[in-house]
Every structure is written in structure tokens, then in C-alpha cells.
Amino acid sequence: GAVVSQHPSWVICKSGTSVKIECRSLDFQATTMFWYRQFPKQSLMLMATSNEGSKATYEQGVEKDKFLINHASLTLSTLTVTSAHPEDSSFYICSAVARSGLGISTDTQYFGPGTRLTVL
């Protein structure tokens, strides 16, 4: 149990286009989802916290108008990179925290497999 998927697993796009990345909790409902970004040989950096039905909370330095986050249901959060540029090329990882009462740990952050974005 507690599986988190991401789609697509990798994407290549042209500069100036927008890319949507989906994060799904497959067998549990997630009250909170997090979006992280990892550059080569760097740590995972938190971008934003996404709560179902409310606006995402962005970390300092992350442009909310560029990285649009939608958490429309308890099993799906999307990250849209708008007007992508080469410097946005990175590995984007989401994680999900289970809602209480589902029989799996609600204190654990379950990570997706990540999405590799390359902007040409």
C-alpha cells in the first residue's frame, strides 16, 4: 500500500511551452502533497505544500505564477511549469501524506518516482 505515482516520468519540451506533471496517491487519500525539485548533485528542495481544496503554499524564491499547483482532489495534485525555460530543467518529485483512518501511517511522507523535465 501507500503508492504514489507521477506522470509523465520524463518529458522534453521547447522553451516557452507549459508542462503539466501529475502526482497521484493510488491507494490512499492524501490530505497534503508536497512538491520538491532536485538539481544534479543537489538536495531535494521543497517548492510548495499543496492541501486539497486550498491554495498551495510556496517556499521563498519559488514563483507561484510560474509553478502552478492544483490539488483538486484527495488523490491528485498537479504541477504546471508555465513558459518553461532551460533553467527549469530538473527532477521534480512529489510526496503525499495519508489522511487519517486509512490503516496506513499518517505520519509518513510517501514519495513518487519523480519526473525528469528537460527544456530545450
Added chain:
Amino acid sequence: DQQVKQNSPSLSVQEGRISILNCDYTNSMFDYFLWYKKYPAEGPTFLISISSIKDKNEDGRFTVFLNKSAKHLSLHIVPSQPGDSAVYFCAASAGNSGYALNFGKGTSLLVTP
């Protein structure tokens, strides 16, 4: 600024020996610490955690030690196996794992036969 630091980018250990991965943190509000294992182009996999009320937690071959006064934790893997070769990330939060995590830069562990 990096609040969680892993100062050793890489570590090489012989199979069967002990691997010790170190992590330091600066934020005294952190009270929950985790270790993740990660392969390239994959998401992190949870290994073991420890809360600030403990100084040791053990799970099979993996043991995490926490020294709150020094703001230091370490992960011990005994005995090390070639399958342990991966990048290990230390993470910390103010709360439990359900809260936002601050990650270190990772330590690449290579276990040689």
C-alpha cells in the same frame, strides 16, 4: 541556506564492513529525522527515522543515532551489502514526516565486494 548538511558527498566501504553516514543540522526546531535511500531518476525510499525524544533507533541492519546537543545524526549500516550502494539523504522536519522535509545533499555510498 542549507539547514541539513551531509558533508561527505561519497563513501566507499567493503562488503561486510560498517557504513557510517553522517548528517548535521542547524535548526533547533527540527525534532524528527529521517534517512532515505535514492537511486538515480527515482523517488526517495524511506529507510529509518528517529524522533528527538530518542537517541537511537534500530531496524535490522540499519541504526540511526541522534546527538541533539551536537545537532548531529548518523546512519550505521551493518553489515554493508553491495545492494546498499545508492545515494542516502538525511532529512529533518519540525514535526513528524507528514510535515515538509528539509533534505541534505546526499551521500553516495558504494559497497564493493
